[in-house]
Amino acid sequence: MGSEDSESSSTEKGESSLDIETHSSADVFExxxxxxxxxxxxxxxxxxxxxxxxxxxxxxxxxxxxxxxxxxxxxxxxxxxxxxxxxxxxxxxxxxxxxxxxAGTYQAKATVEPAAFGGTCQLCGGELIFEYTQERVRVYCDECGAGRSFPFPPGCLPDYDIEELPAVSARWYRTHVKRVLDRFCPLCAGEMSGELIHGVNEDSDPPEPSLARFSCITCGKQVHLTGATIATFHPVFEGFLFEHGFDTRCGPHSEVWAALDDTTETTHTRDPLSIEVTFTHDGETVTGFVEEDASLTNVERQW
Ligand SMILES: [Zn+2]
Ligand SMILES: [Zn+2]
CATH class of the missing domain: 1.10.10.10 (Winged helix-like DNA-binding domain superfamily/Winged helix DNA-binding domain)
Structure with missing residues (x-):
């Protein structure tokens, strides 16, 4: 942005109705x-x-x-x-x-001490721990350490009882993921591009899940999601889960994976990289492929 107080850019008159005036960020925040x-x-x-x-x-x-x-x-x-x-x-x-x-983004300081809430790790069956510190929720396995961490506004915390927080934070996380999968930056609403950065590492114990990176074209914000998470929040996968009695709004989605008859994530092709995700329950399967650009394609349910 220039040093002038404000600058404006618009296309020739009559060509477009879009007219954007921009101001220097320092002046605006001042x-x-x-x-x-x-x-x-x-x-x-x-x-x-x-x-x-x-x-x-x-x-x-x-x-x-x-x-x-x-x-x-x-x-x-x-x-x-x-x-x-x-x-x-x-x-x-x-x-x-x-x-x-x-939302208390600027004033609130809140912490929730690490505590088990009855969730189980999908990788090793260990106990899941919920923790809130530095404005982030952390849900992780007590045994193998696997888990995830995401920002959660401190102003939300006083509205809920401690026991509700794992489910509340799961709903928040679902909203956060859906926004990213719809390619809107959680910070600035700019467009996000996606890229698979590695496939499933089956040699490590437990196997290391695939990972995709979403980057905001405008502000550079990055969000990392596994292939299985990308699939879980696709409407067809969510429908499959819901019809089998698993609601992704009720708790950490890793618990849903653990409760299914089978959840598999495999590297389908290496060049170009693509990941196959399959959920199986009660004799039914749903499959999808996470492609190089982190989009999910060829989603199919089979009885
Ligand atoms: Zn574990
Ligand atoms: Zn952004």
Whole structure:
């Protein structure tokens, strides 16, 4: 981004209706460095989508001087606040700021001490442990150490009992994975590209699962998922699981794998790399292939 205060880019008139104005990030974030401006965003964000007139907004914010108030409102106008027909409302970025404040992203410090919750490791049958620290959930096997770790907003924690957290975090993880599989960056909503980085290593004990990397084209954020995880959250696989009594919204999906009659992940071809994932239960199978670009193809159910 340039050093100017703002820059705009748009195509020739008449060619397209897309008109994007960009501002320097430092300037934009500098405008958040004021109690009054944060109060303006919070007033408009309660509930999000709320439209308020100048007078209503002025009354909602603790400030004595309307001239001073107008100055602060003006500072966030066009970036975090929009004006429509003499009414003010939050922009998408404004909603994100208020959402992050509500999620406790900036203020909350929370930890949940490591504890077993009744889950079993799909690799070795060991006990699964739940832990929350540094704003990340960790679910891992006490015996072999296999597991996963993902960010979870600290502001969510007080809403739930400790015993609920493994299932709550499983639902959160499912949402996170689905967003990535739909190729939206969890941070910036930019497009994500996918790439299988290695196949199943059957020589290691327990076998090391395949791994795919999803990278955001815009911000560079990376998310790593195994081939079996990519398959699990595909609609046909989820339907198969659901019809056999396994709901991926109720607990860690590795528990579902352990409960199935058979879960296999094998390297199907090495060049180009592709991974075959098969779930079998009650005489029925579902199969899919994770390709080089981490997409799942040729998904099929067989009785
Ligand atoms: Zn284990
Ligand atoms: Zn991104």
């Amino acid at each position: 405008t958040l460095g004021s109690e009054t401006r944060i109060e303006i965003l919070e007033a408009l964000g309660n509930p999000p989508g709320e439209k308020m007139s100048f007078t209503e907004l002025y009354k909602a914010v603790e400030i004595d001087d309307s001239g001073n108030f107008a100055y602060h409102l003006n500072r966030v106008l066009g970036t975090f606040v929009l004006k429509e027909d003499e009414q003010y409302l939050l922009s998408h970025a404004g909603e994100q700021v208020v959402g992050s404040v509500q």
